Amino acid sequence: MTTASRTALKLSYRCDPMRMKEPFRISGYLFEGIPAVIATLGDGRHQGRGEAAGIYYLNDDYPHMESEIERVRDAIEQGADRRALQKLLPSGGARNALDCAFWELESLQQKRPVWELAQVSWPRPLVTTFTLPAEDPAYLQARLPGFAHARAIKLKLSGDLAADAARVETVRRARPDAWIGVDANQGFTSNDLDALVAMLVAQRVSLLEQPLRRGDEEALRGWRSPVPVAADESILNLEELEQLGELFQVMNIKLDKCGGLTEALAMAALAKRMGLQLMVGNMAGSTLSTAPAFVLAQLCQLVDLDGPSSLADDPLAYSIYEDGMIMVPAAYWGHP
Structure with missing residues (x-):
């Protein structure tokens, strides 16, 4: 670079x-x-x-x-x-x-295109998750027809195990074909982990993101989960990845957390050396914030870049999604 x-x-x-x-x-x-x-x-x-x-x-x-x-x-x-x-x-x-x-x-x-400066491959369309909120099953059931295009669905959890089990069951019943991951956003304690994972396995959930509060990561040491566990709030930047990366199987890199594409690329290289799967996410931003994240996404196994689709005022959002995939044209951000 x-x-x-x-x-x-x-x-x-x-x-x-x-x-x-x-x-x-x-x-x-x-x-x-x-x-x-x-x-x-x-x-x-x-x-x-x-x-x-x-x-x-x-x-x-x-x-x-x-x-x-x-x-x-x-x-x-x-x-x-x-x-x-x-x-x-x-x-x-x-x-x-x-x-x-x-x-x-x-x-x-x-x-020169940004992807070339960043030394990543020519941008290609990628499957992205589309996210459902931590609402009651009736709300989710009403929303799911709008997710028919989604190949991958991420469901937010509330931290209430019984309520979350009903949420996950609702989504899985409606979409037996879809990849499903869940995001707890720090909602659980270490005492919940075994029961939580047992429920996720029963519903064929493929990812558990950030189950514990930031600062409680040591509770994961020695615990073995059949569902890969991703770090989000727990690891902000390169320094924290070096300290805590070994406790997770997946690293969700967000440019807002780490401070930009420069450090995100360094984190991706380190996470790969540590044997972690790479995931990229965003903070519900517009197509402009998604464009640099999409450059990073070319290095990732998991992509969670549905942010623009949730906004009321992003006129470009519908043009970057098709058939459950995302493609941000290089010409939108930087030299084409």
């Missing part, structure tokens, strides 16, 4: 409310929208864009991202590049927005 030459840049950004089509429930939260920052870096001829929603469970919201961007404005406008950015800001939404803006700017300046 190369970086742009050290030239003065113009930095601007704005807030987008990222309204959802309907409220979305997960364990402990109900979202009606996830306000995002959209950053732009211009050199007078080209403009690079990056979008970030931050990390909701760490209070990395729009005001925090705005303050972080302002903190490094002078350094960036005076010539700091993408490599310098990794030291200027910690992992999180602000660095993600700026890092991705740098990637697109470099791609346009060098007239």
Whole structure:
């Protein structure tokens, strides 16, 4: 990977409310929208864009991202590049927005596609999960006809084992053909694990994402699950992957967590060396936030990039999904 030459840049950004089509429930939260920052870096001829929603469970919201961007404005406008950015800001939404803006700017300046700069394969359509909220079975039953196109479904759990069992059974009964994964969003305790996994095995569930609270990962040491367990909230960045990766079988890399495509690619390389399956997800962002994640997705076995489909105001969302697959054209973000 190369970086742009050290030239003065113009930095601007704005807030987008990222309204959802309907409220979305997960364990402990109900979202009606996830306000995002959209950053732009211009050199007078080209403009690079990056979008970030931050990390909701760490209070990395729009005001925090705005303050972080302002903190490094002078350094960036005076010539700091993408490599310098990794030291200027910690992992999180602000660095993600700026890092991705740098990637697109470099791609346009060098007239090379981002996937080529990132040294990944030519982008191809990929199966993505489509996500159902942690609502009651009647609600899910009513929603499932709209998921007929989905080859892979991710179901949010609430942390109530009996209620979650009913949710999973509802989805499996309606879609006996589909790949199904569940996301607990930190909703369970270690005492729940055996019963939870037994239920998932009975319903042919293929993935258990983030069953325990961030900070409780040691409870997984020595525990063997027949269903692969994925880290999401537990592992934000490269440093935490080095510390905790051995406790999981799957690493869900999100650009908002790790602070951009630059660190995401480094995490993917390390996770592969550790023998972990690679998964990419996003924080319900628009097509703009999904574009760099789709570059990373070319390296992943599991793809969870349905975020744009849940938004009320993304006019491009329907154009990137077909037959349960996602394809973000290279021309949308960066040099085609």
